[in-house]
Amino acid sequence: MEYLIQQLINALALGGTYALLALGLAVVFSILGLINFAHGELMTITGYALFFAVLSGLSFPVAIVIALLTATVCAVLMERVAFRPVRKSSGTIMLLTSFAVSSILHTAFQNFISARPKPIAVPEILSGALSIGFVHVGIIPLMSIVVTWLSLLALVAFLRYSMLGLAMRAAAQDFGVTRLMGINANRVISTSFAISGLLAGIAGLLWLFQRGSVDPMLGFVPVLKAFIAAVLGGMRSLPGAVLGGFVLGGTEVLLRAYLPDSLLGFRDSISLAIVIGLLLVFPNGLLARRQEVR
Amino acid sequence: MSFFSVEGLSVRYGPIKAVTDVSLRVEQGEIVALLGPNGAGKSSILNACVGLVGKSEGVVRFGERAISGDATEAIVRSGLTLVPEGRRVFPDLTTAENLRLGSACSRQARQEAPRHLAEVFELFPRLLERKSQIAGTLSGGEQQMLAIGRALMSGPKMLLLDEPSLGLAPNIVDQIFDLLVDLRKRGLTLLVVEQNVELALDISDRAYVLANGRIASAGTPLELRAAETIAASFLGHRGA
Numbered sequence: 001m002e003y004l005i006q007q008l009i010n011a012l013a014l015g016g017t018y019a020l021l022a023l024g025l026a027v028v029f030s031i032l033g034l035i036n037f038a039h040g041e042l043m044t045i046t047g048y049a050l051f052f053a054v055l056s057g058l059s060f061p062v063a064i065v066i067a068l069l070t071a072t073v074c075a076v077l078m079e080r081v082a083f084r085p086v087r088k089s090s091g092t093i094m095l096l097t098s099f100a101v102s103s104i105l106h107t108a109f110q111n112f113i114s115a116r117p118k119p120i121a122v123p124e125i126l127s128g129a130l131s132i133g134f135v136h137v138g139i140i141p142l143m144s145i146v147v148t149w150l151s152l153l154a155l156v157a158f159l160r161y162s163m164l165g166l167a168m169r170a171a172a173q174d175f176g177v178t179r180l181m182g183i184n185a186n187r188v189i190s191t192s193f194a195i196s197g198l199l200a201g202i203a204g205l206l207w208l209f210q211r212g213s214v215d216p217m218l219g220f221v222p223v224l225k226a227f228i229a230a231v232l233g234g235m236r237s238l239p240g241a242v243l244g245g246f247v248l249g250g251t252e253v254l255l256r257a258y259l260p261d262s263l264l265g266f267r268d269s270i271s272l273a274i275v276i277g278l279l280l281v282f283p284n285g286l287l288a289r290r291q292e293v294r
Numbered sequence: 295m296s297f298f299s300v301e302g303l304s305v306r307y308g309p310i311k312a313v314t315d316v317s318l319r320v321e322q323g324e325i326v327a328l329l330g331p332n333g334a335g336k337s338s339i340l341n342a343c344v345g346l347v348g349k350s351e352g353v354v355r356f357g358e359r360a361i362s363g364d365a366t367e368a369i370v371r372s373g374l375t376l377v378p379e380g381r382r383v384f385p386d387l388t389t390a391e392n393l394r395l396g397s398a399c400s401r402q403a404r405q406e407a408p409r410h411l412a413e414v415f416e417l418f419p420r421l422l423e424r425k426s427q428i429a430g431t432l433s434g435g436e437q438q439m440l441a442i443g444r445a446l447m448s449g450p451k452m453l454l455l456d457e458p459s460l461g462l463a464p465n466i467v468d469q470i471f472d473l474l475v476d477l478r479k480r481g482l483t484l485l486v487v488e489q490n491v492e493l494a495l496d497i498s499d500r501a502y503v504l505a506n507g508r509i510a511s512a513g514t515p516l517e518l519r520a521a522e523t524i525a526a527s528f529l530g531h532r533g534a
Contacts, residue, residue, distance in 0.1 A: 182399020
């Protein structure tokens, strides 16, 4: 029982990280129809920003704020420099642009920083564990869960109660008519990238705290998982992205915990087979929009 | 100078010319109808007026200013709003959220939103009853009311309406057209694109008839109804 609860906490922690990343992808996709494969590089940028901030002697909390700000600003810059000039082009060109941005940043990290992992000294308090009843829970998984839910609540409040959030929800349904409301299209798109960058930053930090180092490939695997989670949830659906993240994270953790040793090597394959099975039942994703308006 | 005018407007979609050298004018407080069969270029003209068409030539003037080339959001802020064809309400947002978005164009519109909202609910009491309902679940008539109400939330001086009767039951269409007359009485200027020729002529001061992307004729409803050839060719009936 204790083992199961611990695994469920791990599932919530990993699922939460995937959910944040998938949400970042879905926020941009729902408005622009762009799958931003450079999203993973925003995680990596967060890691390097944290590394250099700590290296320059800043306190850890300040370094975290700087890392998150860097991810947010870089996401906005990415839109302004790379995606805005091709916004009116086909989806394929935007997709290729995102691969190009990802590749350029990846090469830049390798050539101008290092191909080797840079260790980040995570404060000791984060590496401890708490005893809740008979269950011992690591601080980092607990923090992941709390941070994920706080981020999700903040995003829901922003989307529901602010005019800009409402405009983003409207733009996800019908971008042309959103402009007819007199809403500045560039502002809505920049905000969606800023939110996407911030979510990638938060997920990047949670990922880093687990790994303890940053390297140029840091964001590659998580963003691939996030893409799968977003597709599983229903690509244009923000709640779907969150659900997809938790389903994928939960599946991975539970498979790791309960698969016999001889099958552990097939964990990812089994996990993906389960995703494919779900997509066969829900071809448009678990929470696909009932009607497409675009 | 007219309150609103279009001079020499041409619209292209790739190699296809949808609108050729169209000129029209609307005076303040008028209802002007833009009539014509399917594919005549009526919607393209309205979309070009609010900057939603990529490539167009010609000059669109609203008040003192030439607005052609301006961004859609700037045009809406200047007081010219389009109610698009097919209503196009935001289906997953509530009625109240759709209306709130209508006031997003400027600080002034946001400040005046409570007054505009009261006016919209006075015009459409049904929307008040349905304010918490998801817009996609409203009836066609209610969605049309919402689309017009949403446009009114920006405090416009002039409304462009694209096929307001499309897909609606006859009794609802009558209600919508009565409302357009009411809006004019409240000081709004209207340019209405419509296929329901009789109804459009009933409420308009003047009308333009469009065929193959060009203005084929123009005049008062009386003049257009009297011109039997034009009526037969473009209005789909044999005159009065």
